[in-house]
Amino acid sequence: xxxxxxxxxxAARSMAREAQARAIMSDDLDGVLAALxxxxxxxxxxxxxxxxxxxxxxxxxxxxxxxxxxxWTTDSDDDSGVEQFLNKTLVRLLAVEALVSxxxxxxxxxxxxxxxxxxxxxGYLHPVLSRDNALTVEALLQVLPVLDGDSVAFQVRRYSPGxxxxxxxxxxxxxxxxGQPDTYPQPHAxxxxxxxxxxxxxxxxxxxxxLVAECGPAFLRYLKTAVNRNAVQEIAGWPERVVQSDxxxxxxxxxxxxxxxxxxxxxxxQLRRVAPRQLKLLGTSDTYAVQDGVDPAPHMxxxxxxxxxxLDLLRSPDLSGGNLSGVxxxxxxTKARALISDLCDSVAWLATDAARLAAGxxxxxxxxxxxxxxxxRWATDNAARVQQVGDLYSKAAIPKxxxxxxxxxxxFGSITDEMIxxxxxxxxxxxxxxxxxxEDAG
Numbered sequence: 001x002x003x004x005x006x007x008x009x010x011a012a013r014s015m016a017r018e019a020q021a022r023a024i025m026s027d028d029l030d031g032v033l034a035a036l037x038x039x040x041x042x043x044x045x046x047x048x049x050x051x052x053x054x055x056x057x058x059x060x061x062x063x064x065x066x067x068x069x070x071x072w073t074t075d076s077d078d079d080s081g082v083e084q085f086l087n088k089t090l091v092r093l094l095a096v097e098a099l100v101s102x103x104x105x106x107x108x109x110x111x112x113x114x115x116x117x118x119x120x121x122x123g124y125l126h127p128v129l130s131r132d133n134a135l136t137v138e139a140l141l142q143v144l145p146v147l148d149g150d151s152v153a154f155q156v157r158r159y160s161p162g163x164x165x166x167x168x169x170x171x172x173x174x175x176x177x178x179g180q181p182d183t184y185p186q187p188h189a190x191x192x193x194x195x196x197x198x199x200x201x202x203x204x205x206x207x208x209x210x211l212v213a214e215c216g217p218a219f220l221r222y223l224k225t226a227v228n229r230n231a232v233q234e235i236a237g238w239p240e241r242v243v244q245s246d247x248x249x250x251x252x253x254x255x256x257x258x259x260x261x262x263x264x265x266x267x268x269x270q271l272r273r274v275a276p277r278q279l280k281l282l283g284t285s286d287t288y289a290v291q292d293g294v295d296p297a298p299h300m301x302x303x304x305x306x307x308x309x310x311l312d313l314l315r316s317p318d319l320s321g322g323n324l325s326g327v328x329x330x331x332x333x334t335k336a337r338a339l340i341s342d343l344c345d346s347v348a349w350l351a352t353d354a355a356r357l358a359a360g361x362x363x364x365x366x367x368x369x370x371x372x373x374x375x376x377r378w379a380t381d382n383a384a385r386v387q388q389v390g391d392l393y394s395k396a397a398i399p400k401x402x403x404x405x406x407x408x409x410x411x412f413g414s415i416t417d418e419m420i421x422x423x424x425x426x427x428x429x430x431x432x433x434x435x436x437x438x439e440d441a442g
Contacts, residue, residue, distance in 0.1 A: 003128070003174065007128075008174050010205060010207055011124075011126050011174075014124075014126070014207060014208070014209075015124050015143075017210075017213040017216065018100060018101050018124065018210065018213060020032065020213070020216055021100045021101075021210055021212045021213040021216060022100055024052070024054055024055060024212065024216070024219060025054075025055050025058060025059075025096065025099075025100055025212060026055075027052050027055055029048070029052065029223070032220060032223065033048050033223070033227070036220065036223065036224045036227070037224075037227070043231065044227070046230075046231070046234070047227050047228075047230035047231045047234065048227055048230075049230070050223060050226040050227060050230065051226070053219070053222060053307055053310055053311065054212065054215055054216075054219040054310060054314065057310075057311055057314045057316040058096075058099050058211070058212050058215075058314065060316065061095070061099060061314075061315075061316070061336075061339065061340060061343070062092055062095040062096050062099065063092070064340045064376060065091060065092065065095035065340055065343045065344055065347065065374070065376070066088045066091050066092035066095060067088075067376075067377055068091065068344050068374045068375055068376045068377060069373075069374070069375045069376075069377060069408070069409050069410065069411055070086060070087065070088065070091060070372075070373075070374055071372070071373045071375070071408065071409060072086065072351075072352075072355075072370050072371060072372045072373065073370075073371045073373075074367045074369050074370045074371070075367070075369055076367035076369065078365055078367070079365070079366070079367055079370065080365045081116050081355075081358060081364045081365035081366035082355060082366055082367075082370055082372075084115070084116050084118070085116065085118035085351075085354075086351050086355075086372060090118070090120070090351075091347055091374060093120055094106075094120065094347050094350065095343055095347065097120065098200040098201070098210070098343055098346060098347075099210055099211050099212045099343075100210045100212050100213065101125070101208060101210045101213070102199065102200050102201040102202065102208035102209045102210040102211070102213070103125055103127070103197070103198065103199050103200060103208040103210075104120075104197070104198055104200060104346065104347070104350050105120070105121040105125055105140065105195050105196065105197045105198075105350075106118055106119070106120060106121075106195065106196040106350055106351070106353075106354040107119040107121055107159075107194065107195045107196075108196075108354055108357050108358035108361060108364070108366075109361070110361050110362070110363065110364065114363050116358060116361065116363075116364045116365070116366065118354060118358070121142055121195065122144070123142050123143050123144040123145070124142075124143040125140060125141070125142055125143075125197075125208075126140070126141040126143065127139075127140055127141075127197065127199065127207075127208065128140070128141065129206065129207075134202075134206040137193065137197060137199075138160070139158055139159060139160040139193070140158070140159040140160075140193060140195055140197055141156055141157070141158055141159075141176075142156065142157040142158075142159070143155075143156055143173045144156075144157070146169050148169045148171075151171070153169035153170060153171055154169060154170055154171075154172070154173035154176070155167065155168070155169045156170075156173055156176035158176075158181070159193050159194055159195050160193065161189065161190070161191055161192055161193060162185060162186050162187065162189050162190045162191065162192070162194065163183060163184070163185055163186060163194070164183070164184040164185075164186055164194055165181035165182070165183050165184075166181055166182045166184070167179050167181045168180070168181075187360075188357065188360030188361055189357060189360070194357065195357075196350050196351075196353035196354035196357055197350075198346055198349060198350050198353075200342075200343070200346045211314065211315075211339075212314075214313070215310060215313050215314050218306070218309055218310040218313050219310055221306050221309075221310075222303070222306040222307050222309075222310050225299070225302050225303045225306045226303050226306075226307075228299060229296065229299040229300060229302070229303045232294050232296050232299045233296045233299075235293060235294045236293040236294050236295070236296045237293075238274075239290055239291050239292070239293035240290075240291040241271075241274070241288070241289070241290050241291070242288075242289045242290075242291060243271055243282070243286065243287070243288050243289075244286060244287040244288075244289070245282060245283065245285075245286035245287075246285075247283060247286070248267075248268070248271065248286070251264060251267060251268070252264070252268060271288075315335040315336050315338075315339045316336065337376070337378070340376050341376055344374040344375065344376050345374070347374050348372045348373050348374040351372040351374070352370060352371055352372045355367075355370040355372065356368060356370070373409075375409050377410070377411055382410050382411060385406070385410050386407065386410055389403050389406045389407060389410075390403075399423070399427050400423045400426075400427065401420055401423035401424040401427055404419055404420045404423055405420055408420065
């Protein structure tokens with residue numbers, strides 16, 4: 001499982017893109033602004049306050065995934081272990097991981113107190129793909145920055161079928177195999193990785209690629225345009241003013257002394273003052289001219305175009321400045337829904353796989369047959385669905401248990417599994433035939 005030179009180079013590029021994507025999603029733009037405008041910190045400080053459209057658009061996608069209906073099915077009576085980890089907090093964190101890195105991983109383990117801990121692996125994750133099948137992950141590397149004395153080193157953990165290896169810290173993470181690792185057998189994961197891992201999105205080299213990272217160049221272009229527009233708007237709001245006066249020039253150069261009791265700066269300040277209803281007194285041979293400012297309209301149009309290109313690449317349903325025709329609205333909605341639905345399906349698959357892994361841990365209280373579902377909620381569709389369920393139940397087209405299940409999936413949290421089970425039991429009792437004989441017979 002040793003990485004070759006091409007894999008190491010690909011991992012280095014992926015780490016850099018992922019680090020930049022995480023910085024942008026955390027609204028930490030100091031690094032990218034310094035790269036876009038090198039050597040001009042004052043310019044960035046004055047004009048760097050712009051809207052982080054990539055963080056906003058990706059955040060809306062993550063919010064839509066976390067707002068999805070979370071449910072699971074099992075034939076077991078004890079599924080308390082699933083409730084400990086499958087919640088909105090986990091779903092949103094996984095959605096952000098998928099958007100940033102294009103991959104998600106869950107590592108089920110038992111704590112010293114005997115509780116189930118479903119860890120979302122941090123650091124940089126690098127899958128070691130099979131040589132002849134890109135869909136097969138032979139091992140997973142987890143690169144974690146750690147402190148080694150006063151310097152930063154990297155600890156690599158390798159997850160392989162039935163085994164976890166923790167290598168000693170090294171200065172260059174690619175050299176992790178030079179050290180002797182501590183091994184931790186994972187008997188519950190015999191024949192498979194001890195982590196639930198999924199690649200949500202891939203680049204042309206078949207390696208994970210996050211959508212936010214792919215939108216990075218478009219965001220940098222928008223960011224530079226937006227900062228420049230701020231500078232242009234400042235120039236347009238405060239155009240240069242020119243006073244042509246020999247007396248004022250001589251006063252400023254010190255060739256002429258001001259009147260007694262009046263300072264030179266106080267006189268010149270009257271010319272610098274700009275506000276409505278200001279009075280400026282000049283000589284008959286003096287002139288006061290306001291230079292033509294910069295037209296901000298072309299720069300605002302460029303900013304809007306770059307913003308729309310970014311949101312299009314992000315599959316965001318944001319419509320500001322876009323084509324508002326019916327076809328365009330339908331296409332935007334289709335793209336956004338497809339992305340959110342795919343993320344929900346990926347999170348559900350990962351949670352199901354993690355639950356099957358956790359079922360092998362003693363005391364986890366997670367059944368082996370857990371099937372998780374993460375169903376996105378669309379406001380208009382939900383309203384129509386609730387009405388449809390009500391109509392079908394009123395016409396006796398569906399039993400009460402099915403209606404309760406549909407309403408629970410639609411977001412009615414007050415409908416519990418116990419209520420659904422009670423309805424199913426009542427329906428089963430009604431369907432049982434009466435096999436008793438006639439007491440008066442014979």
